[in-house]
Amino acid sequence: MMLTIIEWLETIFPSTSIRYYVISLAALGVAFALVRARRLLAACVLGFKWFFLRYFVYLVIIPRRYWSSVSMLQALVFVVFLAVNGFCIGYDHRNDLSVVASRCAILSVINMVPLFMAGRSNTIVSVLSLPLHVHHLVHHWLGRISIVEAFLHIIFVYTSGTERKQIPSGATIAATLGGLLVFSFVPFRKYKFEVFLKVHYLLAAVSLGGLLWHVIGVDPTKVIFPILLASLWLFGFVPYLYSWRIRSRDVQITKFYRERTIGQHTYREIDVVRVDIELMHLVTIKPGQFVYLRVRGRDFHLSDKFQTHPFMITWWDPKESTPRLQGVSGSKGPSITILIQPANGLTRRISNTEFLQSVSFEGPRGQSLPLEEYENVALVAKGIGLAGILSYAKHIIDLKYDPKRKSKVLTRKLDLYWELDDNSQEDWGGPLLKDLQSRNKSLSASILQIWCYLPHEQTSPPVLNLDSYETAFLYFYPNSSYYISVEDGISNVAANSAGRKIVVACGTSSFVDDVRTITRKAMFPSGSIEFVESDYRLSGETTPRENAKETLAVAEKSRAKSMKISKPRVAFA
Known part of the structure; x- marks a missing residue:
């Protein structure tokens, strides 16, 4: 074929130089076509990414209420997983129910393997970079599928007429797995979580012992499965034991109150507890991470010394950090700050105490988002949700301030x-935002803009510095003469800012769903914007303030005065 083309060119163009010229033009045309094809391919890939994110990753079909939210992609993966399990059980069984029973047992044990990495985050989960809610979702439903397959094994053993062996061990496994299945549903986890954890661990240990007993009696060659499960479980306890060395040198508790009016009575109650922990050892912390905290004190239960609870790291000050900035608070040693909104159990006991003898923790754990790789970052929070996103803003600004690392920040x-649930939340959020504002002002080019939405008219001066010549911080009150909503802000950035964009949200489930919807609407094929929900998931649908029967007293409203808000100069990157 090649010789035919050359002979044809020699016939048409006798001159060698002309032939080379024609070949060069043809090569140039092919190169141009390839470049155009690459651009078209890139546009197709970008369009597919937009379609995939909008209609599969960010489309939630089961919203988060008392359980984790489920996206279209996660639901499809779950359906495929069920189909594969069903295929493996029923493929070529030749109407032999004993074969089906054996396959159900093997699949049940195989599906148990990830479960014994525990329902909490650990080293393996951190290496896989699984978000905490995805790990919980996998743990819950994989466990239920494994238990159902175990019961199917029992049913098919009895219906197939197979010789029954090791009935006591099988009954032990059935009883414990049934207990795990019943206690895994919402009412037990939500209202008696600490009791649920202890019962869950106990039943899991008994079921593991029963499985080992059962396998030894039926088929000793498969004893590797329970041994593997036990090894994974013990491996998960290694960081737990190591965490006992991460202790506090000093712990300070600061309580912030809010007013609630019920009927004709107004009283104060604790809204948020700030816990500042000065550590004895240096700890590597990344933004968006959390720790499993263990507390000791006279107001706590004996069991609190042996169990840990996850809390988000809102702020931290390493011993060897960037140079201290003027007006920025810091501690003498490495320290972390945790914000806790009391609910029940341990958080309520922490809010009621005045003294913590000491704390230790396991971690830090959790997925840290590389937000510094995005040109445009939007952090959106409601109420205590500020605790889940503030560390990202601090981290980006600290990287920008560091001469050695600022070139890597895009x-x-x-x-x-920040949408406040009550004006009083400025008391605990304001100092942290003021610290963040001071760090931002030290940069050669300011990148931070804070938008604060208060539910009521303000009766006192704001905590943060309001400079008429700057728009680094904006207050919005009800009925303000000028108002920019979260939707307007995100939509403007999506439409007018160049580069990669991401939105990170933290708050109640309905609030996060609204932000997710706003982000999906702001997406368009030529410029996708990504959305991530923080690992910190508020357990309740409403905040404590929203549960109150009435709002602020009439007398306080009468003293309220609106603050004049000037139109901000919004600059798009």
Whole structure:
């Protein structure tokens, strides 16, 4: 074929130089076509990414209420997983129910393997970079599938007429797995979580012992499965034991109150507890991570010394950090700050105490998002949800301030939207935002803009510095003369800002769903914007303030005065 083309060119163009010229033009045309094809391919890939994110990753079909939210992609993966399990059980069984029973047992044990990495985050989960809620979702439903397959094994053994062996061990496994299945549903986990954890661990240990007993009696060659499960479980306890060395040198508790009016009575109650922990050892912390905290004190139960609870790291000050900035608070040693909104159990006991003898923790754990790789970052929070996103803003600004690392930071625009549940929340959120504002002012080019939405008219001066010549911080009150909503802010950035964009949200489930919907609407094929929900998931649908029967007293409203808000100069990156 090649010789035919050359002969044809020699016939048409006798001159060698002309032939080379024609060949060069043809090669140039092919190269141009390839470049165009690459651009078209890139556009197709970008369009597919937009379609995939909008209609599969970010489309939630089961919203988060008392359980984890489920996206379209997660639901499809679950359906495929069920189909594969069903295929493996029923494929070529030749109407032999004993074969089906054996396959159900093997699949049940195989599906148990990830479960014994525990329902909490650990080293293996951290290496896989699984978000905490995805790990919980996998743990819950994989466990239920494994238990159902175990019961199917029992049913098919009895219906197939197979010789029954090791009935006591099988009954032990059935009883414990049944207990695990019943206690895994919402009412037990939600209202008696600490009791649920202890019962869950106990039943899991008994079921593992029963499985070992059963396998030894039926088929000793498969004893490797329970041994593997036990090894994974013990491996998960290694960081737990190591965490006992991470202790506090000093612990300070600060309580912040809010007013609630019920009927004709107004009283104060604790809204948020700030726990500042000065550590004895240096700890590597990344933004968005959390720790499993263990507390000791006279107001706590004996069991609190042996169990840990996850809390988000809101702020930290390493011993060897960037140079201290003027007006920025710091501690003498490595320290972390945790914000806790009391609910029940341990959080309520922490809010009621005045003294913590000491704390230790396992971690830090959790997925840290590389937000510094995005040109435009929007952090959106409601109420105590500020605790889940503040560390990202601090981290990006600290990287920008560090001469050795600022070249790796792509972020040019950092927006922080905070919707307060009550004006009093400024008491605990304001100092942290003021610290963040001071760090931002030290940069050669400011990147931070804070948008604060208060539910009531303000009766006192704001905590943060309001400079008429700057728009680094904006207050919005009800009926303000000028108002920019979260939806307007995100939509404007999506439409007018160049580069990669991401939105990180933290708050109640309905609030996060609204932000997710806003992000999906702001997406368009030529410029996708990504969305991530923080690992910190508020357990309740409503905040404590929203549970109150009435709002602020009439007398306080009468003293309220609106603050004049000037139109901000919004600059797009």
